[in-house]
Amino acid sequence: MNAPRLADVLGDADVIHDRAALEAAIDTMADAIHDDYADDERPPLFVTIMHGGMPFAAQLAFALGERGLDVEFDYLHATRYRGNISGSGLAWLHRPATPMTGRRVLLVDDILDEGHTLKAVGRWCEDQGAAEVRVAVLAVKVHDRCVDGVCANYVGVEVPDRYVFGYGMDFHEQGRNLPAIYALAE
Ligand SMILES: O=P(O)(O)OC[C@H]1O[C@H](OP(=O)(O)OP(=O)(O)O)[C@H](O)[C@@H]1O
Numbered sequence: 013m014n015a016p017r018l019a020d021v022l023g024d025a026d027v028i029h030d031r032a033a034l035e036a037a038i039d040t041m042a043d044a045i046h047d048d049y050a051d052d053e054r055p056p057l058f059v060t061i062m063h064g065g066m067p068f069a070a071q072l073a074f075a076l077g078e079r080g081l082d083v084e085f086d087y088l089h090a091t092r093y094r095g096n097i098s099g100s101g102l103a104w105l106h107r108p109a110t111p112m113t114g115r116r117v118l119l120v121d122d123i124l125d126e127g128h129t130l131k132a133v134g135r136w137c138e139d140q141g142a143a144e145v146r147v148a149v150l151a152v153k154v155h156d157r158c159v160d161g162v163c164a165n166y167v168g169v170e171v172p173d174r175y176v177f178g179y180g181m182d183f184h185e186q187g188r189n190l191p192a193i194y195a196l197a198e
């Protein structure tokens with residue numbers, strides 16, 4: 013079966029946060045992250061969660077660089093939605109190669125929804141010996157279904173309890189490069 017097409021849903025979708033609002037939110041996050049890591053001897057290990065985290069991570073990394081905070085890059089790919097609009101079991105497609113022992117790890121992702129992804133990834137980093145795991149997400153979805161004990165240390169914006177896409181997030185693997193966050197019409 014062919015995947016639904018972005019062009020068929022975009023016209024009826026609602027813009028939830030436009031580019032200017034997201035850029036302002038990322039700058040605010042960068043201020044807080046800079047303040048929390050600026051005194052460390054070693055840069056944090058900045059781990060982008062692919063694919064969705066990529067545009068946000070790039071922009072956040074530049075904002076941190078602008079503020080004088082260096083970061084060391086790595087990435088991982090864990091997916092539980094796999095192009096669908098509801099989640100299932102988490103599949104690891106790539107694990108970070110950088111040793112985490114004793115490191116402060118900053119996980120960077122597009123969205124915290126039910127929290128299964130960040131729970132599993134955070135636990136894995138701790139098992140690798142990370143001294144600390146913090147989480148930066150561009151968006152948090154507002155509902156009461158998040159798994160216990162999962163929260164983000166740095167949050168850009170809130171989104172409603174609807175399927176959202178754009179700014180890294182996909183609609184059936186389309187629309188990740190839209191420079192705003194949209195919600196699918198209900
Ligand atoms: O809080 P959760 O309910 O676990 O959902 C959040 C995760 O879902 C999305 O990833 P997805 O599995 O769609 O992979 P992708 O980034 O490659 O699109 C998103 O990038 C988060 O990592």
Ligand SMILES: Nc1nc2[nH]cnc2c(=O)[nH]1
Pocket residue numbers: 093123125126174175176177178181182183
């Ligand atoms: N694209 C997208 N990915 C998600 N992963 C978890 N929730 C969402 C969502 O609302 N949109």
